[in-house]
Each structure stands twice: as structure tokens, then as C-alpha cells.
Amino acid sequence: MSIVSKIPYGVVIKSNQFKLLHGTHALEVLNPKLDSSLLKIQPFDLIHSCTTIDDLNGITCGLYRALSAWLDNNSLSVSVLSCAYIEELLMDYRDNGLVSSSDTSDSLKDHVLVPFSLGILQFVKFVLKLGLAGVVCEEEDINTQTMDLDMIQNVPLQSVIDQIECALKWVSDKSDVSNKSDVSDKSYSFLYDSVRLLTLLLQLPSLLEINLEPFSDHQTPQVSEKLQKIVSDLTKALELLDKLGKSSDYATKINPPLNCFSTNVQKRRNNRSPPKPVVLLSFKDSIENFRRLVQDSLTILHITETRDSIQLVEFLKCCMNKREATNDEDDVLGLHVVPRSLLQLFLIRDDETILGSRKGFNIGSLLYDFMLRICVQDARILSCSDSTIQTKLQLLLGDMKVPFFHFLSCVSQNPARQRQFIGKEVIYWDKFQVESENLESSVNSSIPDNFDGGASFPIMPVASFVYFSKLISMIDLMLKSIELNLFKDLRELNVGYWLTSYLIDYLLQHLNRLLDVVKLRRKQLVVSYGKRVKGDKKKAKQLHAEQLVRSESYLNYQVSRYSIYRTMIELKLVELQVLNYFGYLKLPKLCKVSETLLFNLQLKPFQSIGVPELPSFADYNDAMAKFNDAFGQVVKNGDYIYFRKLIKSKSIDLNAFFRTIQIQLDALEWPSFLSDSIKEDLMELKRSSIYTELSLGQVVKILEKDVDNARHLDVYIERKKHHLYFPDIKVVKKEKKMIT
């Protein structure tokens, strides 16, 4: 005690081996919020709690609700493992190693609950495998803490499926008997469907055993059969989920027996998290969670139907941008965590092959094929025989796999992480743009590859592809920032759109340049093959020409897409800048820092980008001042006809772009799953474009009535039911308060 009293107050005595910071993740003994051992054990009778069919349905239904709660970002300890029967099974497995139901017993537990629970554990084991494969984020996407319990690692899936099939037969037989003895048929039917659903869900793991040849119409019969079986089982699962969903009246009545799901496991086993109450989703939410899982799994399976690298890239973008409709404006939900991790593992295998190609088609091959289809086809550097140049080129292409891999793996990320992945992509593409430009310009004198204007107009196809990829990523990063609501107010949204529009201008210029490259290659093709070729040569020429036409179509489609974005952004910017004129884009009242710093921070992800040169805050201010000057004259003259005309002309432009892009999309002849998804997005864009026009129209109307009204507006950003990148700017004149 006397020694302790000599320690100066405030000094912490601790080992030098660790810092207090490391202890911040520690669980504190005797702290009720952190110490699981303080939980009280809830009594539960494992033997006599599953005696009726409704008890059994209550438990199986509870297990589905627990499983879906786990898939909905809860830990295993508060969901699946909180079930007493699951804990019992796992402890038996740990102690005895063998798990099998007793054939001699006639209990519901042995005949149905044990196989069903094993099935649930197999599914957990499969998802844990996905979660631990490093394609999604532990804790963030899925919690993989198992409290050190062995999730029946050595029990083969097939043996469990066989046991569940036996259980199904048993239920079916009993159901016949029960009909005769007038026991509720609904209970048996519900049980049968619940167990059947599990057998169908357990088909998903087999997807990772399938090896496909990418883009081929001719897979082996075994592969086609396996794929068909998975699709067919998932389709049946969807039907079953619909059917079970209709039984919600019954399901909500059959609660699991008291304390069947409890916090006991958190106290008894190695819980590394703070104690938390048990989480079971409601039956309705649980069904919805599984419906999303199955529907999204069916969606990702379309990857097997893509027929070239452009389709594959576009398909991945569709999956990446798929959002679940939600009533919560603050929630951004992408693909279900199971299919999104499955997609990446199915797409990119451990040996880097794509879809498990036996012919060795890998990430590098995919990138190369994609580059060819954008602008690299017939690039002189590709056919150069100089081994030094070839070595350098191969090294560069090898390095370029890094940002491309980031793109391919972006699909397995949640929406917030996607933005971070894109940010990394931008940095890599920027690096390789410099490297590819250096390489191509250094060899252009020996292998000239120029536009018709001569050596002063080098094509630099590889660098052009890299620049294309970089600009797309930069624009994506800005648009994702809008989607994630990172631009909190009108002022930041204005900066965001202004910069996006700036980048789109560069992209459109570049796309036109790429179109010139493709046109040049078509001309060169005629020259190289000659006009009158026959036989195989003719065929080769035709294929070659067709590919160039497809490249041209794709680039034209991209021009239309980004023109739509740009025109919509132009309208948004006019509206925001009118509001800026009237003082609605001011800095927050207590702001402690300059607007220059805030602007530069918003541009931080592009801080190191040299090309395109990014605008400075002075440039931004200048643009705003120019608008203010011009708009000041408009206000002075009270003549807003220019804005009416502007809205009309932009509306005409947009309609034309929407019409053109539909035609271009049809001409691309992409499979319907892809073009339909894109068309759906275009419909959303169209809808948002109308809202954008209406919103600006509303501002003009208010000004036309009385310019002083502009000082008394309520302005807010509405996201719900609007396109992810184009939230609505709602402008309403403040009502005068009546004095009574």
C-alpha cells in the first residue's frame, strides 16, 4: 500500500509490451456492458421442448430467423449459436466427433430437428468460408466469430443433405398419417416446405465446384447440367419462399419454446464480443432476406451467359450498382452479402483463372481482351517483334492487372467500400497512364502508330485505354460520393457536380478520340486485307471488321450515357447556382476554416492526378462569379425567358439522348438480362431528369412571380425514389405565418 501511494497520480503503471490503445478492444471483467460472464443462465429443457409439430416448427422457423439475422450483420453468438439445440449438437460434435440422428428413436428431434440443424450448420459453414476468403470485410459484411466452436468442418455436405432427404420423407409419411388422424395438415406442410427450402439452399456451395470456359456457348454437358440444377433449385426456392411467406399468420403464432434461443451460449462458450441480446429477425423480414439471397444468386448466375469481355464488365457494373429499395433514406443496400461474395469467388479462382477456365483464361487474358475491344485492337506495339519492347509491354500489362483486379473485386464490396476500391483504382490507373505513355512514346519512332496527321499525332492505344479507365473511375468516384450522401449540403453538391461535369467533358473528348482510333483501324483494315479477298482471309477480315464495329457501337453507347449524365448535371448546376446567387450555398455559420480548404479536401482523392489537370478553387470561384454576373443582369431585367428556353432545349437534348441510347443498346445485341438491367437504370435516369427539369422550372416560376420570393425559400435534398446519382432538389416558397 505504501509503495502504491508513492506512484504519482495520473501515472499509469503498465508493461512496456503494450499501449493502452491496445486495451481499448479488450473486454472488461465485471463491466455489465462488456462481460458475458455476468449473464444469467436461462433454464431450458432440451428433451421435452420439442414434442409437438408446432414446437418443431417454432424451432426450425426460429433457426431461419436466426440465420437471416446473422446474414443481416449480427454475430453468430446472438443468432444461430444462441439456439440450445445447435449448441448441443456442436458440443456433441466436439466431444464425440460423430453426428447422426438416431434411426431407432421416433422423436421429432432425432428425425427432423437434428438433420435440419445440421443443414443450417452446413449453410453457416459455407458462408463462413465465403467470409474468410478475404473477398468481403470481416465484421463489416459478415461476422465470422464462432466462439471457437468447430462448425462441423469434417462432416461432408452430401451426408447432411442425405439426412435431410430422409427427414423430408419422414415428414411426408407422417403427414399422410396425420391427415387420417385429423392433425393439422398446415403444420406438416409448413414443416415440409421449411425443410425442403434448406435442401435447395444447400445447392449453392456446389457453384464453386463448377469450371466454365468464359464466353463459350459450348460447355461440357456435365457443367451445363450442374448449372441448370442450381438455377432450377434456386427458382424452386423462390417459389417456396413465396409459399412460406403466405403462411405468416401461422408462423407468427409458433414461437420457439421459451429460452430455446438465449444468451446462454455467450456465457458458456468463448465469447469475444460484448454480451448482447439474442437477435431473430421477424418471420417476414427473414423471408425477405432469403428472397434477396436467392434472387441475387440467380442474378449473379447470369455471368455464365456473358459472351465477351465488354458484356462481362458491363454485367459486373450492373451488379455493383444494384441497390435494394429501402424505406430508410439513410440505408444503402447493395447485393446480398452471400451472392456478392460468391460472385467474386466464382469469377476469379485461386489460380487467377476466370470462371475456372481449363484453358487458362485468366485476369490478364480478360484485361487484354477488354483492352482490344475498347481501342487496342491492331495496335502496332502488340505485333512488334522487338523482344525488349515486348518484355516492357508484358511487364506493363502485368502491372495493369492490379487496377483491373480492383475493378473486378469491387463487385463483392458493400456500397461504401466500393467507393474506396474505386479510389484505389484511380491512383493505380494514374500511375500506369504515365508508364504506358512513356513506353509508347519511346517506341513510336521505331513502330509508328499515328493518326493520319503524322508523327505529331501518336495514337498511343494502351495509354488511351488506361486514360479511358481512369476517367471512368474518377467519374464513378464522384457519383458514388453523391450516392453515399457524402456531399452534405447544396454547396458541396454544387462543387461535386461541377467537378463531375468537368471530368465528363474530358471523358467525352477522349471517347471521341477513341472513336477516331477505331475508325482509323477500319480504314487500315481495308488497306491491309485489300478489297478483294476470298476464302479464309475474307472470313478473317469480316470478323475483324465486325469486332471494330462492335467497339464503335460500344463507344457510341458510352458517349450517349455520359452525355445524359452531363446534361442532367448541367440542369442541376444551373439550379444550384441560381440558389447560390440568392445565398443558399453559404458556408455553415460556425465554420472555422476557409472555403478553399474545404474545396481542396473534397478534391483530395484526385490530389495526385496530373492529367486531366484539376481545377483550382480560384477556377471554381471564377465560374461561380461569371454565373452570378450574368444572372444579376437577368434578375435586373426580370426576364427569365432564357431559363425557360434552356430547360426546353436541355429537355429536347435529353430526350434525344435517351432515344439514341435505346437504339444503341439494341444494336449492341447484349443478352436481355444485361440490356434489361441497363434499360431499368435508364428509366430511373429519365424519371430523375424530369424531376430535375421540374425543379429548375419551379425555381424560375417563383422568380417570375416575384424575385423577392427567392429570399424566402425552403430548399432540401430528397433522395428517396430518385436515381442514386441525381437526388431531387426540392424548392418550396416559405409560407407566411398567419397571425391570429
Add this chain to the structure above:
Amino acid sequence: MTITYSALSLDTSEKSRGQIDGEIEAIRKLVNEHLSEPYSVYVYRFFLNNWPELCLLAKSEGNIIGCIISKVETHRNTRLRGYIGMLTVTEQYRGQGIAKKLIDKSLDIMVDKKCDEIILETEVVNKKALRLYENFGFVRVKRLYRYYLNKHDAYRLILPITDKACLRSTFLEKLPEEKCIEARY
């Protein structure tokens, strides 16, 4: 009713050990009661023993009714980063600008300590907190998916104080050792 603001002091020449322990316990109780995240004793000790001057207390009639807990450390050896870890005010004292005052004072101290940036995380759904910080100029730089134990997403907010805040650390020079600040414990 007067609200006074002061930093936590661990100086036993000003207060008895018992009084200081009582204040720390009161802070712990206040935070435990009002913030959803559970914090262990190490978290408090990490912040309070290393940076007591950045633990600002709002008191009414001698009772702690609000506090803000922050720290300042070197980030990647290139810049000084202030971090606001916790902020809470007792319900009955809310709406009186106490949180605003605590943030204001805390930011001023961190600016005086030559921070290049000040960061924090807050729940996407906590509109009041977001408004409060964003009024000071904080910018949302990242969304963190399911960041909290209650499964809510968070925003990472940054208040840039110097140009360094707007540059990626790869492009910044390393700080000389004497300018680096590290936690003592």
C-alpha cells in the same frame, strides 16, 4: 443556471485523489449512459491519462453534465491529427448550446496544438450530431459500412486545418521526431 467549462485535471495539488477519481467515474457514467458503444476502462484511461487537457467538462452546480473527450497524435508520421472520441450532454441540459460550446473549445485547443486536421466518426442516422459538427465545417470524407455495434453506418468527418489535410500522406514529408506526438501510455 450557470454552466462552467473546464478541462479534467489530474493534478493532485489542485484536487484530492478522491475528487479526481470521482470526476473520472462521473465521466464514465455519463458516457456509458448516453452513448450506444460500450467502452472499457482502458478506453477512458487511454484518453484521460494521456490527454486530460482534451477532456473538457461542462458543469452545473459542480456536477458534470456534459463532456467531450479528444486526443492529438501524429498520423503516419506526416501530420498532426486531432480526434474527437466522445461527446455527450445529459438530456435535461440539451438544447442549450452546451455541446456546441464543448466542440468549439475542444477544436480551439487542438488548433492551438498545431493539428493539421481534426477527425471523428458519427452515426449516419444521428442527424443532430452531424448538424452540430458540420456547422463547424466538418466534411464527410468516407462512409463506413455497419461501423457501430448497433449496425449503423458511420460517416468519417474531417475538419481541415492546414493544407496538409488535403494531401495524401504518401505525398507528405515525414515530421521531425520532436514534432511528433505519441500517446505516453
